[in-house]
Amino acid sequence: MRSIVLTKGVPDFSEGAVSFDEEGHLERGKTPTVMNPNDAFAVEAALQTKVRHGGHVSGMSMGPPGYADVLQGAMESVYTDDSYLLSDRELAASDTWATAITLSAGLEKYQEEVEEIDILFAGFKSADGETGQTGPQTAWAMDWPIVTHVIALDIDPDERRLRAKRLVEGDVDEIETVEAPLPCVVVTDPEFEPTYRKASHRLTHKRLRAETEQRAQEHEDHLTTWSQQDLNLDPDYIGLDGSPTIVSSVDPIPKAPSEREATMIDPDDSGGMAEVLEAMQPYAEAGE
């Protein structure tokens, strides 16, 4: 099985890492870039495929050179074999459409120069853009079938088919089982969980971990970077010029005003703390 897993670098929105300016705008320069959290499920699905059926998983991303760290992270945590980064100034400010066009060019080049792809894995949506469009648009550009919201996956390499369980959320949640021929695009749901019920699978998983720890340290040796020229893309269809959608403005959603009056107290101010204790006293007594 030859799989590609698409990943994106996003600002680390976790507590303590993310930084906003006074107007509530994200400070990208001060916020570290991490792998889009939803992509973790896609790489887990790609790993499960490799553990069960053998083969090769490549990580692919479009973005600035710093995204190499995200691909390295994928190698470290989910044992991708190598990484492909589509990176060029001309690609900056791409919307989902221009991104899908660029990624499909990268996939075509991969098929011509490396190997035919069986499955393309993608995460459900990015943590910064929240569109969920890039995966489906890439599938359209490649003219491959797509299965979304996948929570479990089975592959029959001989028949060249996959069977997936999809979580369909609605008034009543349903789990739908669908089959599709390879090559196919699989978009994982955040509910996706890899299962390893065979000892041999777990031993393979353990072996891959040991092998990959070493490889991830030398990530540069396993990274291929393709520029706009390498991809031979028409500048009119990529980057800002190739992006039909423009984000015209961003309005922060104001926080709901507090209904109660708040008094700020400095914890080092003993007078202030005494007032807090006094105010709490009646409740402490009531609890006795």
Added chain:
Amino acid sequence: MSETDTDREHYEAVVVGCGPGGAAAAARLADHGIETLVLERGTKSGSKNVSGGLIYGEESAPYTLDDLFDGFREAAAERPVTDYRIHNVAGNKVKTYDLTDLHEHDTDWCDAVLRRRMDAWLEDRVHEKTSETGGGVLTNVRVNGLLRERGEIVGVTCDELDPIEADLIVAADGVNSELGREAGLMDWEEPDEWFQGVKAVVDMDPAVVNDRFDIDDDEGVAHLFSGDLFEDVRGGGFLYTNEDSLSIGTVFHLDSLVEQQAEPQELLDALLTHPMMATWLGDEYDEREYAAKLVPDSKKVAHPEPYQDRLVLVGDAAGQMQAQGPIIKGMNHAVTAGALAADAFAVTRGNADPAAAGRRYTQMLEESGTMAKLRPRRYEVSRTLAERDVITNVVDRVLESPLGSVAVGNPISNRLLQRAYNSPFLVSMLPDTSTGYVTLPSVIGEQHGRTIHWENEVEPPTLEERIGDLTYDTDVGNPHIELRDESVDASGSAVYACPVSAEDFGGGCYRSEEVKRNGSEETVVSLDTQPCVECGTCAVVADTEWEHPRGGKGVEYREG
């Protein structure tokens, strides 16, 4: 489309548990070129293991860990024991005998160990070895039963994996072996067949250890304690030096704990706070970990034929824990048994009879002298004499009488007693009554002892603090022990005998509760498995349905 049930996985050998017994078995199997899968329920080997802390390499043993794993002592053990003593305690009076002769009898080497470090190191070596023959070690996998076909054992079932078939199944799953019990080879019935040990690992800078025990970096001490420290509960205490910590613990006959309604953690505290400990512990007491373990008494429970079909039991799972007077030897026998079971399989490979390996293993246990150490014949004889209450009482009364005390107390007897303690033959005949554990040592302490006037300022942590310091990954909503009978008669003993429960403590596993039923008040026992340290005490003293937690769940020892 997915794999069907009919194409089951098969390994030549499956080893359940990666402690010293499992590790020795797996390493020998791999040496024989046998495809071996090792399944360990801990998140890392050693995370479920506790021992008092001494491992022996016996001169007479066919295998030792150091033979099987090159560099074991340097990489995975703590300090070697170079000084071995027993302290006979009567109140504040202590008489110390040098036990080095007994300790060195048949001993090639003996090291203190902490099981997390030791077993984790073994796991990595075992994985390297077994990977070469197509297997390996998997952690976080709990084997929950035996796979049978037409009644015959053919493999194992697991919580986390589909059933696996094997030509040999080595149950090295510890003192509470679920496989040994499912096969009907072991039980949890009689408290008098078990000891219970509790232990504190106490943090101490290596230079301070050297200074307080007057030793060098490559030296270590073992101290044993007996006498009236623990009132009338039969058992004793120990202190071993590790590289940068001490292992201090107590081991008691479980039936005696139950009879005396003793709280194990209080007995440990009695040792920790005794005046004689003051110079060793100093005034800064920092307990790293509290742990507990059930210990089988091999004299009574070591299974003489520990096999059934393709299943063999090794180590604690087979009751292979020898109490040679005050010296307890378990891990070394587990290593020997594991390696012999592997050899037995290798020589009977291809034999159509599935029980051929087990039968050969039993024979090798006999021929290597291992079974004779575990179940000495002379013990069978002396037990029938000594354990009769009448005789015990008479001996006790004589010892306690002025005349008896004088006899034990005269200078000649002092020399004789030290020699007697050092005789492997005599100590193996010591009866399991309070005479050997309490009366004799306290008379020795009283008559020959020196009074200790040191102030011991140690304040051991409370049980609540000890539980709070342990690491758990609780399997919420899926308790691994169920109380079958909540009456005080059936299960009340667990409230005090459980090492993480106590009378009047609401945060332990077992509690007594007053409930109103049909208008009258009644006391019942309730269970919350969250603080459980998986020692198995309640499986013996209470009426429970006892299983280990799923793989990776439950307590995780950092020291062990």
